[in-house]
Amino acid sequence: MSGKRYPEDFKIEAVRQVTDRGYKVAEVAQRLGVTVKSMHDWISKYGANSSQHQALTSQQEEIRKLKSELRRVTEERDILKEAAAYFAGESKRSTRS
Numbered sequence: 001m002s003g004k005r006y007p008e009d010f011k012i013e014a015v016r017q018v019t020d021r022g023y024k025v026a027e028v029a030q031r032l033g034v035t036v037k038s039m040h041d042w043i044s045k046y047g048a049n050s051s052q053h054q055a056l057t058s059q060q061e062e063i064r065k066l067k068s069e070l071r072r073v074t075e076e077r078d079i080l081k082e083a084a085a086y087f088a089g090e091s092k093r094s095t096r097s
Contacts, residue, residue: 006034011042011045011046012042012046012056014028014032014034014039014042015039015042015043015046015047018039018043019043019047019048025039025040025043
């Protein structure tokens with residue numbers, strides 16, 4: 001078995017060209033220089049109904065949620081920094097009076 005090894009990201013993108021973008025399996029296989037059998041194997045492993053796809057989808061959803069929470073927490077931190085600077089300035093002014 002002297003087949004070439006492809007990275008997982010390459011395989012997933014190849015499958016997406018078939019499943020998401022509607023290209024024909026043979027067309028994608030020829031363009032990428034892989035066999036049609038490899039494409040079918042990858043589709044069964046990474047396609048929409050595979051457990052690999054479900055795991056990737058749930059991971060992507062978790063990443064989306066975490067990015068959203070990070071954005072919210074960063075905004076809250078920035079607001080608190082501004083409030084702290086404002087009140088620090090106010091307390092300096094009130095002690096000078």
